[in-house]
Amino acid sequence: MVKNHRTIFHVDLDAFFASSEERENPHFKGKPIVVGANPLNGKGRGVVSTANYEARKYGIHSAMPISKAWRLCPKAIFLPVNSSLYERISYAVMKILANVSEKYNGKFEQAGIDEAYIDLSNANNFHNHTYYPREIAEEIKTAIREREKIIASVGVGPNMLIAKIASDFQKPDGLTIVSPQKTQAFLDPLDIRKIPGIGPKTEIIFRKLKINTVFDLRQLDQPYLYDLLGEHGISLYESARGKDKREIAKFHETKSVSNDYTFPNDTDDLSIILPEFFPIVRRVIALFESQGFRNFKTITVRVRFSDFKTHTKSKSAGYSVTDIETIERDALRLLWHFVPHSKIIGKTPSRRKKIRLIGFRISNFS
Ligand SMILES: [Mg+2]
Known part of the structure; x- marks a missing residue:
């Protein structure tokens, strides 16, 4: 590599x-x-x-x-x-891919029910052996075929755009590797529809202009493409040159589960707020658990006041679905920041704003 x-x-x-x-x-x-x-x-x-x-x-x-x-x-x-069948098989395939990614020190991102990216720029193991993309691509295809009886196509390229076009290039059961040096030669003869981002509407515009291949597209300069399609035109200018700066986003870091509740009337009364708050927390945990997860790092409480201003408070620790008491206790402490304290001990009415909505979110799954 x-x-x-x-x-x-x-x-x-x-x-x-x-x-x-x-x-x-x-x-x-x-x-x-x-x-x-x-x-x-x-x-x-x-x-x-x-x-x-x-x-x-x-x-x-x-x-x-x-x-x-x-x-x-x-x-x-x-x-x-x-x-439910497709989700079950998808889950098993994604697990295989995440394991391959981990084995070679990569980064893994699921991009849909049937597709994923793996960044293996630094593929090596503790023997410091450098792997060739073809070996790893074969390993991936074989594992999915043998363990899940599903055929996969694999594309390898210097960025996400080229990898995606490459996986489509020899479908089904394809394996296409595009080196950085050969990227432009690979793209030029392709039909414009092979570029993700050129859908049926953009296609019609280009066909009228006799722009049929990526090579044709590359003859148009940036100001022209901007006039034609705005910002989208600029991004197609980059795509036609095989450029794509996107990074693999680690799936687990971005994922979160949340739930919220809007009160029928704005309130600052804890005897109304609390009976709604704990069920929200428990719903979120149950949803998280049903997706096959157990551990997460961050809890966030969200409150929207009667003037529609929204505030959040978060806490990060090592949480597990098996310890619902700790989660509820910490969530309550976060909620405490937003409720009028005078109300807690039942004294003078607070002049603080009333609450319209409460929400709870967990994120940073591990
Ligand atoms: Mg597919």
């Missing part, structure tokens, strides 16, 4: 919903499968979520009206979206 460049992997599961159905029902293998709305013999509304590669041969693709898919291939197997 060239050390002064980043090495970013993008892993994308192929026709994920349809492959999950094939995995669960091996007799579907080799048959066209369409996951999405009920086709109702061609009268159904709604769209295709995913079609497997067999169904794509009939011209069926995601986001197409389900009625059209039915007309193109009435004998296809039409299935409803089975979210």
